[in-house]
Amino acid sequence: MFGLAYRLLGSAEEAExxxxxxxxxxxxxxxxxxxxxxxxxxxxxxxxxxxRITSARVQREQYVGPWLPEPVFTQDGSLGPMELAEQRDAVSTALLVLLERLTPTERAVYVLREAFGYGHRDIAGVLDLSEANCRQLYRRAIQRVATPEARFTPAAEQQRELVESFVTAAREGDLAGLEKLLAEDVTWWSDGGGKVTAARRPLVGRETVMRFLVGGAQRFEGGLDLAVAEVNGAPALVAHAAEQIIAVASFELRESVIAQVRVVVNPDKLIFAGRQFAAMAPGA
Structure with missing residues (x-):
């Protein structure tokens, strides 16, 4: 039930x-x-x-800066099994962002079909629609979620290695190392929701992102611990002070470089992940 609600809403708190x-x-x-x-x-x-989707989208029209889904640690099975690439992709931050393109009903049809394997007849029963209408909504959803370039899904080992390299370079202040890991046209999204300082527009391009990272490193030097953990089915960067999460960064890769970085720093969106993180701590 929680996995279904989260995929539909992109919010762990709302899903609960x-x-x-x-x-x-x-x-x-x-x-x-x-x-x-x-x-x-x-x-x-x-x-x-x-x-809830209908009312949430009205609120998001006044949201400060980019909106990103709430991060969820998935190694504990909170969103179901993650053994297959398709299962991981179904809860990825990148896909949840794309699902925002859909109408609420299109999203419901897509999630029930793609993530839970419902047949169109069963979906029709859930949504009180005709089977033909559900098929049409599903086709439309597939078209709207499609991207000009198919999302690149590297092997799990390669993905983790690349994220770990990013975290190591960030931890050591290795700016040259960070630069090598970023695509020339990399885009950095920050979701602060007006609650904390964050870029209110996407940062595009390696040089622009590097300037931002230099400023961030100076601002937080010595104050944060960085770790790699499975978030939304993929390796992610978790910045924390003791057991309090300050930021969670998800990565979208293209071949051997990072093409998209999506960082949630809005403290309201880190409450659920914070509870998970505290429970994962040694001795918890």
Whole structure:
């Protein structure tokens, strides 16, 4: 239920609320007449999320700076199994950003079909739509999520090695090493939500990003620990002070360089990940 709600909303906090609301409905439902509890719960969660998506998008029109989905640590199974590349891609930050292009109903059809393997007949039952309409919505969603260039998915080992190299260079202040890891047209997105200092526009180009990194290194020198952890199914940079997460950076790679960096620094969006991180700490 949580995995479904998160994929639909891109917010772990909102997903938890939706699951809680669904549980309350389940507790008061006449279960004798519910033949298929899984389908019933999927329908309730999906419809709760559709209502939340509509109101959330109104709020995002006033959001300060770029909006990014909330990061979730996935090595603990919070979003389901991550053994396959397709399972990891289904919760990747890059895909969740692309899903923002879809209407709420298109997103629901896409998530139910791609992430959970629902047939169009089952999706029609969840959304109270015709099977033909669901097929049409799915085709439209596929077209709108498609990118001019297919997303490059490197081997897991290569991906982790590249992120670890970035973290090592950042930790050591190796600017030359950082520069070699960035694509010439790299784009850096920062989500501060107006709560903390962050670039309010995407930074484009290696030189621009490097100037930003130099300023950031000077501002936080000696105050943060950097680590690599699995976030949204992929290796990510986690900047923290003791057990408090300050930032989570997700990377999109192209061949052997970093093409996109998406960094969440809005403290409100790090609450769920912060709880996970504290639970992962030794002795927790």
């Amino acid at each position: 609320d939706a699951v809680q609301d669904a549980y309350l409905r389940w507790s008061s439902a006449d279960r004798v007449v519910i033949e298929h509890p899984g389908a019933w719960l999927a329908r309730v969660v999906t419809n709760l999320c559709l209502n």
